[in-house]
Amino acid sequence: MVQTVVPPRRPAQPLADAPFGVRRRRWVRRHRVVSVLLLVVVLLTPVWWSLGSSLTNPGLGTTVSARFAEWLRGHGGGSLVNWAENTWYSHHPPPVGGKPAKGAIPRPTGTVRGHSEPSAPNVAHLVAPTAITPIASPAVAGEGQWHPMGRLVDGLPAIYEAFVRPDAVHTSVVTGVAWMDTKLLSATLYSGSIIPGGGPWRDTAPVSTPAARTLVAAFNAGFLMSNAGGGYYTQGQTVRALRAGAASFVIYTDGTATVGQWGRDATMTPDVSSVRQNLDLVVDGGRPVPGLDANDTTRWGFTLGNRVYVWRSGVGVTADGALVYVAGPNLNITDLADVLVRAGAVRAMELDINTDWVNFSTYAPSSPTGVASAADGTELLSAMSGGAGRYFESWWSRDFITMSARTP
DSSP: OOOOOOOOOOOOOOTTTSSSHHHHHHHHHHHHHHHHHHHHHHHHHHHHHHHHHHHHHHGOOOHHHHHHHHHHHHTHHHHHHHHHHHHHHHSSOOOSSSSOOTSHHHHHEEEEEEEOOOOOOSOOOOOOOOOOOOOSSSSSTTTOOOOOEEEEEEEEEEEEEEOOOSSSTTTTTTTTEEOOOOOTTTEEEETTTTOOOOOOOOSSSSHHHHHHEEEEEEEEEEOOHHHHHHEEETTEEEEEOOOOOEEEEEEEEESSSEEEEETTTTTTTTEEEEEEEESSEEEEEEEEEETTTTTTTTSOSSSSOOTTTEEEEEEETTTTTTTEEEEEOOOOOOHHHHHHHHHTTTEEEEESSTTOOEEEEEOOOOSSSOOOGGGGGGEEETTTTTTTTGGGGGTOSSSSEEEEOOOO
């Protein structure tokens, strides 16, 4: 048998012992590699700085993952974030059947954060809402029943809250509903550095001490303007052109507010103070809009598929002018519209979605003109993220809406 003899491998010649030409070529190669690495580091320094700043910014979310997602959205990675979120939510649907957590649907108490139920004084106010007909059966005790929350306005409750299960299948899921008396309350649109951007703004976070003396409630607005499918107008500035036909939250100079289709239910007049648009109406004529489809991502938002069960929020107006706000986890677009209708909305729009952005808080200071704060704030649902204090923080960078006691 013939054996092949492999000559021993010659050890690499030490650089110091190599001829000058070899040493020079090795040095050039290493220098090029180091130079390229240094160039990459230098070029990416703004990226590292931007990402690092975002991951520590509470205005971008309550968790590092949420902040990273917002950073990606702001740097061209929106489609990747949407895909990841859709994948996660699609594989984590709400449970079928079951009962709500203990205390998720409270029994009406007839009190307002420690105040006895008042008799109606001689002030202009709307008639308190009637109970919401439960969707799931059998109904849980207290389901759909209203109870007052927040500070009193002229001795009257200006906000009532109720809780219902949004469908007959996922019977452990609870949605919160808030009813707001627009004769007792005045609305203001607060603008942020991220949404809508621009500025400086007169009404922006944090809510000032004078404003906090009349604050009764605050709640989230809509999508990032790049995803909202509409415009933004406030304080005499058109930040983004208003779109005819868009669902619009409109505030007038006297503090009254409504929800409608721009160009039909509201138009630009001297008494319009602010307009916040977000997609198209989901409720019109007192019923879900024709063709409302959880699979449609063209009219009612594409940041997440509308079939996906996720934290969602919406706001509508009733026939007598009250505002109704609906929010909860594990909602798709059709469930959201259905609950808005059951709460009395004749027109309604979707607001923001996802855990970090959906928030409705009421405030009940110990005295009638006390300063509202996180300490006396209560979220509509205890599982809402971010706490009732976000609107009092200078880092809060998204737009939101306040409802304050009307003053003479």
